[in-house]
Amino acid sequence: MTVDTCEDIKLSNAQIAWRAAQDIRDGAYVNLGIGFPEMVARYQPPGRQAIFHTENGILNFGEAPPAGEEDWDLINAGKKAVTLKPGAAFFHHADSFAMVRGGHLDVAILGALQVAENGDLANWRVGTKGVPAVGGAMDLVHGAKQVSVITEHVTKKGEPKLVEKCTFPLTGVACITRVYTSHAVIDIKDRRFVLREKLAAMSFDELQAMTGARLHIDGPVADLIVPALQGEKSD
Amino acid sequence: MTVDTCEDIKLSNAQIAWRAAQDIRDGAYVNLGIGFPEMVARYQPPGRQAIFHTENGILNFGEAPPAGEEDWDLINAGKKAVTLKPGAAFFHHADSFAMVRGGHLDVAILGALQVAENGDLANWRVGTKGVPAVGGAMDLVHGAKQVSVITEHVTKKGEPKLVEKCTFPLTGVACITRVYTSHAVIDIKDRRFVLREKLAAMSFDELQAMTGARLHIDGPVADLIVPALQGEKSD
Amino acid sequence: MDKTNESLAQAVADIGDGATVMIGGFGGSGAPIELIHALIDKGSKDLTIINNNAGNGRIGIAAMIDAGRVRKMICSFPKSSDPRAFTDKYLAGEIELELVPQGTLAERIRAGGAGIPAFYTPTAYGTELAAGKVIAEFDGRPYVQERWLKADFAIVKAELGDTYGNLTYNKAARNFSPLMCMAAAQTIVQVSRIVPAGEIDPEHVVTPGIFVDRLVEVADPQQEEALIRAGVAYV
Amino acid sequence: MDKTNESLAQAVADIGDGATVMIGGFGGSGAPIELIHALIDKGSKDLTIINNNAGNGRIGIAAMIDAGRVRKMICSFPKSSDPRAFTDKYLAGEIELELVPQGTLAERIRAGGAGIPAFYTPTAYGTELAAGKVIAEFDGRPYVQERWLKADFAIVKAELGDTYGNLTYNKAARNFSPLMCMAAAQTIVQVSRIVPAGEIDPEHVVTPGIFVDRLVEVADPQQEEALIRAGVAYV
Numbered sequence: 005m006t007v008d009t010c011e012d013i014k015l016s017n018a019q020i021a022w023r024a025a026q027d028i029r030d031g032a033y034v035n036l037g038i039g040f041p042e043m044v045a046r047y048q049p050p051g052r053q054a055i056f057h058t059e060n061g062i063l064n065f066g067e068a069p070p071a072g073e074e075d076w077d078l079i080n081a082g083k084k085a086v087t088l089k090p091g092a093a094f095f096h097h098a099d100s101f102a103m104v105r106g107g108h109l110d111v112a113i114l115g116a117l118q119v120a121e122n123g124d125l126a127n128w129r130v131g132t133k134g135v136p137a138v139g140g141a142m143d144l145v146h147g148a149k150q151v152s153v154i155t156e157h158v159t160k161k162g163e164p165k166l167v168e169k170c171t172f173p174l175t176g177v178a179c180i181t182r183v184y185t186s187h188a189v190i191d192i193k194d195r196r197f198v199l200r201e202k203l204a205a206m207s208f209d210e211l212q213a214m215t216g217a218r219l220h221i222d223g224p225v226a227d228l229i230v231p232a233l234q235g236e237k238s239d
Numbered sequence: 240m241t242v243d244t245c246e247d248i249k250l251s252n253a254q255i256a257w258r259a260a261q262d263i264r265d266g267a268y269v270n271l272g273i274g275f276p277e278m279v280a281r282y283q284p285p286g287r288q289a290i291f292h293t294e295n296g297i298l299n300f301g302e303a304p305p306a307g308e309e310d311w312d313l314i315n316a317g318k319k320a321v322t323l324k325p326g327a328a329f330f331h332h333a334d335s336f337a338m339v340r341g342g343h344l345d346v347a348i349l350g351a352l353q354v355a356e357n358g359d360l361a362n363w364r365v366g367t368k369g370v371p372a373v374g375g376a377m378d379l380v381h382g383a384k385q386v387s388v389i390t391e392h393v394t395k396k397g398e399p400k401l402v403e404k405c406t407f408p409l410t411g412v413a414c415i416t417r418v419y420t421s422h423a424v425i426d427i428k429d430r431r432f433v434l435r436e437k438l439a440a441m442s443f444d445e446l447q448a449m450t451g452a453r454l455h456i457d458g459p460v461a462d463l464i465v466p467a468l469q470g471e472k473s474d
Numbered sequence: 475m476d477k478t479n480e481s482l483a484q485a486v487a488d489i490g491d492g493a494t495v496m497i498g499g500f501g502g503s504g505a506p507i508e509l510i511h512a513l514i515d516k517g518s519k520d521l522t523i524i525n526n527n528a529g530n531g532r533i534g535i536a537a538m539i540d541a542g543r544v545r546k547m548i549c550s551f552p553k554s555s556d557p558r559a560f561t562d563k564y565l566a567g568e569i570e571l572e573l574v575p576q577g578t579l580a581e582r583i584r585a586g587g588a589g590i591p592a593f594y595t596p597t598a599y600g601t602e603l604a605a606g607k608v609i610a611e612f613d614g615r616p617y618v619q620e621r622w623l624k625a626d627f628a629i630v631k632a633e634l635g636d637t638y639g640n641l642t643y644n645k646a647a648r649n650f651s652p653l654m655c656m657a658a659a660q661t662i663v664q665v666s667r668i669v670p671a672g673e674i675d676p677e678h679v680v681t682p683g684i685f686v687d688r689l690v691e692v693a694d695p696q697q698e699e700a701l702i703r704a705g706v707a708y709v
Numbered sequence: 710m711d712k713t714n715e716s717l718a719q720a721v722a723d724i725g726d727g728a729t730v731m732i733g734g735f736g737g738s739g740a741p742i743e744l745i746h747a748l749i750d751k752g753s754k755d756l757t758i759i760n761n762n763a764g765n766g767r768i769g770i771a772a773m774i775d776a777g778r779v780r781k782m783i784c785s786f787p788k789s790s791d792p793r794a795f796t797d798k799y800l801a802g803e804i805e806l807e808l809v810p811q812g813t814l815a816e817r818i819r820a821g822g823a824g825i826p827a828f829y830t831p832t833a834y835g836t837e838l839a840a841g842k843v844i845a846e847f848d849g850r851p852y853v854q855e856r857w858l859k860a861d862f863a864i865v866k867a868e869l870g871d872t873y874g875n876l877t878y879n880k881a882a883r884n885f886s887p888l889m890c891m892a893a894a895q896t897i898v899q900v901s902r903i904v905p906a907g908e909i910d911p912e913h914v915v916t917p918g919i920f921v922d923r924l925v926e927v928a929d930p931q932q933e934e935a936l937i938r939a940g941v942a943y944v
Contacts (some may be wrong), residue, residue: 031710033919053710055873055919059576060500060649063917064873076502076699077647083501083555083699090907091873093914094645096652096680097500097526098584098823101577102891105595105824108919124600135561136573139551142603143577146596146824177600266475268684288475290638290684294811295735295884298682299638311737311934312882318736318790318934325672326638328679329880331887331915332735332761333588333819336812337656340589340830343684359835370796371808374786377838378812381589381831412835581825590816591847593828612826612856621847642912677877678913 013205014186019230020154022047024113024184027152028054032110033103035059035144037127038082041113041154047233055091057109059140061100064092081140104140104147112148114141116155116183118170121217122195123180125153126172138175145176157185157214164216166190166197187211189228196220201228248440249421254465255389257282259348259419262387263289267345268338270294270379272362273317276348276389282468290326292344294375296335299327316375339375339382347383349376351390351418353405356452357430358415360388361407373410380411392420392449399451401425401432422446424463431455436463476637477689478668482512485662485690489513489627492545494522496583496654497535498630501527501554502698504647506631509664509690510534511708513543513629520545524583524625526576526650528552528560532707534698539563540709546570548623550579556702575603578620580653585622587656587685592621628658631695632681635665636672639686640679648680655685664692711872712924713903717747720897720925724748724862727780729757731818731889732770733865736762736789737933739882741866744899744925745769746943748778748864755780759818759860761811761885763787763795767942769933774798781805783858785814791937810838813855815888820857822891822920827856863893866930867916870900871907874921875914883915890920899927 015023021043028034028044030052036042045067048054055064058080065086069075074085103109118126128141145151155165166183183190188211189201199219202211204227212219250258252275260282263269269289271277280302283289290299293315300321304310309320338344353361363376380386390400401418418425423446424436434454437446439462447454479485486509489495495513499505514537521544528547529536536559538544547569552560563569574582575597585593594617598604608619630651632641641663643651655661668691714720721744724730730748734740749772756779763782764771771794773779782804787795798804809817810832820828829852833839843854865886867876876898878886890896903926 057919058646060503061646062911063919075645076697077504077645079501079503079646079699083503088911090905091871091875091918092911093875093917094643094648094911095914095917096648097576097580097650098653099917101580102819102823103917103919105577105581105597106822106891107824108822108891135552135557135564136571137551137553138573138575138603140576142575142601143597147577174601292684293881295738296881297676298684310880311932312739312880314736314738314881314934318738323676325670326636326640326683327676328640328682329676329878329883330679330682331883332811332815332885333888334682336815337584337588338682338684340812340816340832341587341656342589343587343656370787370792370799371806372786372788373808373810373838375811377810377836378832382812409836581823585828588816590828590830591850591852592845593820593825595825610827615826617826645912677880677915680912 013203015230016233018043018233020184020186022233023189023228023230024152024154025049028052028111033057033108035104035109035112035148037114037144040115042082044113057103059100061095061097062092064089101143104143107147107149109148110150112144112151114144114151114153116153116165117172118165118167119153119180119183120167120170121192121197123178123192124170125175125180126170127175129173141175145179150181151179152182152184153180154184157187164214167216187214193222198222199225201226203228248438250465251468253278253468255419255421257468258424258463258465259387259389260284263287263346268292268343270339270344270347270383272349272379275350277317279348292338294335296330296332297327299324336378339378342382342384344383345385347379347386349379349388351388351400352407353400353402354388354415354418355402355405356427356432358413358427359405360410360415361405362410364408376410380414385416386414387417387419388415389419392422399449402451422449428457433457434460436461438463477639477686478637479688479690482508482690483515485509485688486512486516489516489518491518492520493518493626494524496524496625496628496658498649498651498654499525500649501530502702504631504649504651505534505698506629506664507534507696507698508692509629509662510538514538514541514708519543522546522548524548524623526550526579527554530554530698531556531702532559533701536560537708539569544569546572548572548574550574550576573603580650582620582623583650583653583657586624587653590622592619594619623657625658626660628654628661630654630663632663632665634667634669634674635663635689636669636674638671639683639689640674641665641681641686642674642678643680652681655681660687661685662688664690664695666693666695667691712874712921713872714923714925717743717925718750720744720923721747721751724751724753726753727755728753728861729759731759731860731863731893733884733886733889734760735884736765737937739866739884739886740769740933741864741899742769742931742933743927744864744897745773749773749776749943754778757781757783759783759858761785761814762789765789765933766791766937767794768936771795772943774804779804781807783807783809785809785811808838815885817855817858818885818888818892821859822888825857827854829854858892860893861895863889863896865889865898867898867900869902869904869909870898870924871904871909873906874918874924875909876900876916876921877909877913878915887916890916895922896920897923899925899930901928901930902926
């Protein structure tokens with residue numbers, strides 16, 4: 005199967021995060037979803053500085069403190085201890101989500117279970133079993149000038165995550181405008197997936213075969229080039 | 240006319256303000272409307288301390304500073320310079336009106352053009368001429384556990400200010416629960432004026448003759464007793 | 475006027491069976507552990523608890539759930555590093571869950587405090603969390619109508635409190651607490667230190683005292699996250 | 710990342726004809742006189758101005774109105790100690806007025822900043838200021854639907870600003886400014902002092918920098934009230 009072949013040549017999570025980080029301009033206000041998206045913060049290009057927002061009320065927080073030096077009143081939305089950078093600010097939850105809902109963030113980057121060609125996102129729940137938990141995901145998808153997804157191109161079972169219509173419960177409707185995957189960079193425009201970059205080692209048809217909805221060409225398609233990276237552990 | 244006679248025996252503005260002040264409990268959060276209602280602050284009973292709120296974002300402000308020592312960034316809703324008491328707080332306008340609209344004030348005391356027997360208040364505009372200006376009046380009438388009016392019982396022309404139905408543009412509907420006048424203290428209960436106190440020197444019928452709607456008796460009517468007061472100038 | 479209570483037990487003494495209680499904190503950051511445990515000790519049951527989460531480990535809200543005191547949770551994220559308490563009860567059908575997106579939860583609480591009975595938000599439009607809700611279009615975009623959220627009591631943790639109830643918080647421990655102080659009929663606050671009125675700069679007050687009813691000093695408060703990492707259980 | 714502008718003229722350079730501009734201040738408290746005068750100097754006309762008031766004397770917003778630059782005022786209280794500028798134009802039918810109750814004005818601006826397109830308030834129900842508005846009943850009580858208010862620009866005055874745009878204010882000069890910073894596409898702030906990022910305690914930030922686009926230092930700002938008392942006119 006084409007899919008299996010292409011799974012061998014793909015970006016690591018760190019590389020996907022790196023690619024997403026390249027599109028964040030200097031001075032941008034950015035919210036990174038819990039988990040995998042948090043890796044994006046590590047790969048800010050030299051000379052650019054984004055300001056990171058966390059839902060629980062901090063702007064301009066920094067990396068985790070050394071083990072043993074955590075202040076558990078100073079955490080991020082993932083409940084991990086963080087530090088502050090100069091020029092930080094604290095605020096309460098209503099102000100924090102005013103920043104989100106009010107469109108004050110430049111970029112939000114989220115994980116995905118599925119993204120549909122019209123921009124629908126499913127990322128909070130697989131089915132109807134277990135304990136549901138939504139957190140701030142449904143707010144964040146309406147909260148930034150650019151709402152992007154970083155994700156593997158297919159599931160571990162090889163099923164497409166970019167689909168015509170989400171089958172998992174929706175997080176938001178028509179909210180995603182760009183998807184960074186293990187194999188490609190894809191914009192969502194006029195309810196269609198528009199291919200912007202793909203790994204040079206694969207053909208368009210190979211990528212299309214891994215994708216659950218039609219990929220469109222609208223302008224040039226560049227090679228998706230990402231450096232080898234150290235320290236790829238997602239936390 | 241009865242009205243003319245009773246105009247001779249009436250409380251001064253300072254005495255009306257004094258009477259209203261007696262009903263404010265220790266520790267109450269209070270907003271006093273611009274002008275005449277501001278006089279209420281002078282007559283807090285000994286041993287009681289109210290905390291005054293002003294719409295432009297101060298809790299626990301105090302009297303005017305001496306002339307020449309004004310800080311024009313430290314003013315009240317009437318744009319007069321004030322001072323701070325220990326335990327004051329500043330906040331922005333949305334938080335200030337959250338205090339008002341959210342029912343956090345214990346008492347609001349306003350002036351009136353007319354009060355109707357169902358609790359309607361008209362106090363912001365006489366007709367349709369000139370420049371209309373509403374300020375915070377329409378918010379304040381919905382903003383306190385107790386919304387009271389202090390007023391002359393009749394206009395300078397002798398026309399009743401307590402009426403069956405307001406003829407001036409409304410500030411709020413069914414919002415007033417107590418009226419302190421130059422002649423009486425009247426509750427509004429079940430869409431009726433219920434007389435609680437009146438000047439001893441006048442009869443019920445004399446008071447009724449000055450009033451534009453029926454006065455009801457529901458429980459004892461006490462004498463309205465107010466001391467002589469110095470320094471009655473309203474500012 | 476002094477809002478100080480002598481003991482935790484006194485501060486929570488009138489939280490009865492069936493009460494709706496907002497509890498500050500985001501995970502362990504800002505969790506008022508001592509007040510929660512005092513409420514467990516009091517024994518009140520059939521409580522509706524509003525918090526971002528639904529407890530962690532065997533302390534705080536989790537211990538309250540373990541003890542069978544919670545009828546219903548209103549929260550955005552009932553998962554944690556050790557979610558057994560809520561998960562077990564939920565899967566057994568012994569606890570009710572109202573799942574609310576985090577920003578909507580914050581805004582509903584603020585609306586409760588600000589006297590706004592309903593508002594519109596883009597959040598959750600087209601998702602199962604908007605099922606059955608009023609939808610309206612503004613400027614061509616669909617929004618979900620959400621109702622205010624109020625409570626009988628709020629129990630929160632702050633840093634400094636003056637005797638009038640003016641509060642400051644510690645770092646991101648602020649989160650939902652200033653909103654909950656506004657939205658509860660009775661707000662009960664544990665602070666690390668009670669100071670005389672005037673000791674907190676009026677410019678630095680985060681929660682003005684008008685939103686606070688009772689203070690109790692807990693000089694060296696426990697930190698939920700630290701307790702969980704130490705494996706502490708409250709029984 | 711540094712948001713500092715070199716001059717007042719530079720800071721307002723792109724405020725064009727027909728723009729909607731929120732201007733901070735409550736009377737003279739917090740009025741950004743230097744920025745207003747820079748905008749007059751720039752010569753932009755057909756402006757819609759949002760402020761609590763409508764100018765006083767012959768400076769600030771009054772001077773802008775005198776110069777014929779204002780097409781429409783959105784405000785709660787277009788009266789002042791010397792209201793000639795607005796009054797003359799209004800009575801001559803040369804300026805439009807949208808009169809909004811003060812708390813509703815504040816909440817509409819906050820809603821604009823927080824991504825809330827509409828909300829319900831008890832304020833103005835049953836009055837002429839609710840004429841033509843959507844009315845809805847919640848829990849048996851009628852409320853008025855109000856829409857968000859946004860602007861192309863906000864010009865406000867603050868006390869300290871760090872290079873990232875984090876702000877503090879001076880006393881009651883705070884008033885509408887933190888809300889306006891949220892609700893404008895471009896927020897321009899004159900501060901008494903620009904400090905390096907890190908100089909403002911993150912706990913004391915009132916307006917986080919995400920809401921601020923441009924800073925300009927006006928080291929010894931003029932106070933509107935003082936200028937009016939001195940009879941100053943800006944021509």
